[in-house]
Structures are given as structure tokens and as C-alpha cells.
Amino acid sequence: MTNSADEDLIIFSNVKKSYDGESYVVRGLNLNIRRGEFLTLLGPSGSGKTTTLMMLAGFETPTSGQIVFEGRQIDSLPPHKRGIGVVFQNYALFPHMSIANNVAFPLRMRGLPRQEIEARVLKALDMIRMKDFAQRMPGQISGGQQQRIALARALVFEPKLVLMDEPLGALDKQLREHMQLEIRHLHADLGITVVYVTHDQSEALTMSDRVGVFNDGVMQQVATPATLYEEPANLFVAQFIGENNAITGVVRSLTPQRCTLETADGTLIHALPGEALVLGGAAALALRPERLRLVGGVNDPEFENTCPATVQELIYHGGHVRLRAKACGHEDILVNIPNTGNISGMHKGDEIVLGWRCEDSRALVASS
Numbered sequence: 001m002t003n004s005a006d007e008d009l010i011i012f013s014n015v016k017k018s019y020d021g022e023s024y025v026v027r028g029l030n031l032n033i034r035r036g037e038f039l040t041l042l043g044p045s046g047s048g049k050t051t052t053l054m055m056l057a058g059f060e061t062p063t064s065g066q067i068v069f070e071g072r073q074i075d076s077l078p079p080h081k082r083g084i085g086v087v088f089q090n091y092a093l094f095p096h097m098s099i100a101n102n103v104a105f106p107l108r109m110r111g112l113p114r115q116e117i118e119a120r121v122l123k124a125l126d127m128i129r130m131k132d133f134a135q136r137m138p139g140q141i142s143g144g145q146q147q148r149i150a151l152a153r154a155l156v157f158e159p160k161l162v163l164m165d166e167p168l169g170a171l172d173k174q175l176r177e178h179m180q181l182e183i184r185h186l187h188a189d190l191g192i193t194v195v196y197v198t199h200d201q202s203e204a205l206t207m208s209d210r211v212g213v214f215n216d217g218v219m220q221q222v223a224t225p226a227t228l229y230e231e232p233a234n235l236f237v238a239q240f241i242g243e244n245n246a247i248t249g250v251v252r253s254l255t256p257q258r259c260t261l262e263t264a265d266g267t268l269i270h271a272l273p274g275e276a277l278v279l280g281g282a283a284a285l286a287l288r289p290e291r292l293r294l295v296g297g298v299n300d301p302e303f304e305n306t307c308p309a310t311v312q313e314l315i316y317h318g319g320h321v322r323l324r325a326k327a328c329g330h331e332d333i334l335v336n337i338p339n340t341g342n343i344s345g346m347h348k349g350d351e352i353v354l355g356w357r358c359e360d361s362r363a364l365v366a367s368s
Contacts, residue, residue: 048217251277252279283366304358
């Protein structure tokens, strides 16, 4: 991120979008995007993330509210006058144009001199290490190379903002992970602002300075990847980001620093309190599988929380073993155990004890 990352480049103010005048796909969005940051919009299909990107690009118009870019309201400004680079999942390359001409296209549309166009195209192709492919046609290069060309075309006119809508969705896993790092490095080198849309939580956590999580048209939380994972604002975020054991219970004690839940089988669990909890109210835990430990007994002094459990299933994952257990009145408690080679004697039906610290779990208001 650049030194000026604390400046707001884009401001969404109470933006709503409806296609039929009755239901809203984006509901009252308030969002500030900082200059130079990599912000990812994450959420399930139909949650509003792509519609938000399209409104920012100018391909959709807000039903109400306003969008400000560099201090200027742009709600009614056509896409070609916004000076924003856009990369789509299908790349949208012109099949009848060479790679060089595809990259040059936005410069020609802006009427730049021929010599400047040639210099910028060479610079852009060199940046993505594809200068030797300038005269090839899109059909003569791979999907990953086409994705790089689409990225170069979006960057060649030096926009202050680049929007990316699922740009890696068509690539295989290995190439996708490689391109994630390439895009991240380009962002760092160029200091541009990137708004990126994906439904892939791993991709969002890997690439972003901040992530905005959408659900049902509402921005649930905007935070750094670490904060989203460690301090989810609500149960939806806890369930959508990573894996989670949402052990449910009733709030029996509550202070600003600590709360206690009682599960259906009478187990008392101590956790950090989330927002809006009430005594006697229903709650569910944000408890990650890697935070659970196998402990010697229910009185282990190292852990505030211990719970007898029955092994239901063991799944080998190489670097760790996934254990599925019945515990705390729940059938499917997941535990990730580092593979140190000492659990080969464990079998389905074995009785064990799970433990975790108070600060490793967060109690959140249960979904209604």
C-alpha cells in the first residue's frame, strides 16, 4: 500500500440498487476505499458484490445514494469517462487483434500519439513479461497468458483505479495461485488502487489489504484478513471465512471481557463476547478447528474449556489430520491436528478430551 493509503479515493454513501423497484440487490452501502489499497469484495453468488463493482465501473446506475471518486460524484458519468481499468473473468480480448493491438486499444480510444502508444504498449508487455508475444493472436496463447494481457490492457493507460471481476475464475488451481501473487506484486509495484471481486475466501485472504464481506446485499464487515478470521463481526462472517465450529448455547454470564455459554448437554464454555449478546440469549461460537487441542483430561489447567468427545472420523490431509468428533452436544466438531506421526493409534469410537483457551473462541449472536 502507498504512503497515501489513508486517503479515501472512493466513497459509497447509502448506495442502493434495485432492478425491479421492490427488492434490493445492494442495500444501503456505506464504504470508503483508500487510495492505493487492495480491497476485495467477497460473498456468495447473488450477495451484491459484482453489482457494487459494476456501479463503480459505470455499467450499472445506483437506484439511490451516491458514489464519489476523487472528490467527484460519478453516478451519472459513463464508463469511458471514469478513467477506470476493468478486468473481467472472460478477459474480453478482441480475437481479430494482435496482443499488441489489444493492449493498445484503450490508448487509441483516448487519441494518444502513435509513438507514445507504442512505447506504453512495450512497457506494459514488459511488465507482465510478454514482450515477445506482441504479434501473436489471443487464440495462440494460453488462458493464463490471456489473463495477463487483459491485465496489461487495463493498466496501460495508467488508471488510478483497477476493477477486477473474478479474473482468475477460469484458471486451474496452480495457475490461479501463481496469478494471485503476480497481481499482488503488480499492485505493490505500481501503487494503484484495486477493487477485486471473488467468491473464493482463500483468494480474498491471500491478496487483500482489506476484505468486505457481502451477504444478501448488505456489507457484513470490512476489515483486514486477519481481523475477519480472528474477530468476525457476526456468525455469517465466521462461517463464510475459513472453517468454524459453531457450537450453540445460551448466554449464562456476560461481562465486556468474557462470557459463558451453556450448551444443550450442559457443558459450560468460556469465550470472548461478540457484539449484542444478552443474558439468556442464544449464541454460537466462532471456534476454528486448528485452535482445538487433544488434552490429557477434563481438568487440564492449561485450558479454560475442556470437553469429552467421541471420535467419529479421521481424515488424512498430509500436513495435518482432520478429526471429526461428537462433543458439547454437537455431532460434527472439526479438529485439525498437526501431523507429527503420533496419532496413528486413534480410531473411530475412541473417547478423547478436547481443550481450548477462552481467547480462542468468540461468542456471537446466533442466527435467527
